[in-house]
Amino acid sequence: MKQNDAAGFERTKTRIKELIFVPEAIPVFGASLENALKMATKSLKVQGPGPGDMLIDEAVHKLQLLRGTVFQRMVALVAPKEPLSVICHGDFWINNMLFRYDTNGKVEDVMLIDLQVARYGCLATDILHFLYTSLEPGLTVSHYEDLLEAYHESLSSTAMRLAPGAPPVTLEQVTDLVEERALYGLLISFLLLPAVTAEDTIVNEEFLDQAADSLTPGYRKRVREIVLEFVDRGFI
Secondary structure (H helix, E strand, C coil), rough: CCCCCHHHHHHHCCCCCCCCCCCHHHHHHHHHHHHHHHHHHHHHCCCCCCCCHHHHHHHHHHHCCCCCCCCHCCCCHHHCCCCEEECCCCCHHHHEEEECCCCCEEEEEEEECCCCCCCEEEEHHHHHHHHHCCCCEEEHHHHHHHEEEEEEHHHHHHHHCCCCCCCCCCCHHHHHHHHCHHHHHHHHHHHHHHHHHHCCCCCCHHHHHCHHHCCHHHHHHHHHHHHHHHHHHCCC
């Protein structure tokens, strides 16, 4: 639509208003992001000795420098960057996807739900949101490039089908943008991992408010893995 009906796309875009990263949300959502950062750094500091300890110490120092600025950084990270700005889902994780399986148990279709925080913004944020909240542990470590290639192939084939005259998007463009906005993936994972890794817990606002007392071994392990990956890739 952005390529085939520019005027219609602009009309649609103007109807989509940012609901999360706005000044009115700072008292609640800004505080949640800051608390998530504190929980993650605390978790990293209290874990026992293990591989990558020196890297973890360096990462904790860098993460602590973000304190007090997380919300403002997220505002910048989700901001549009042309030409690769799109209408993003905004909360693109596994709990907002419905899968349909065939008789052999193979996924044949997927539907996205919970679209109330959609935004016009950077293409990379939905990718990062999904990669670092919804995949099996270790998958991004071993298949990061493969995952971006799969995304790019799907994007290219869909664009060719729906907008054959649109300028091609290269894998390098996608990769560069994902790496430029990588901090979004780290910070959103800190926010959501207490819920993702909860053990037999009803996840609601009260749980998230009290998550510091509910961190599981799975959370601590996952945070450590993601932070070490980000250090290894030079993202932090």
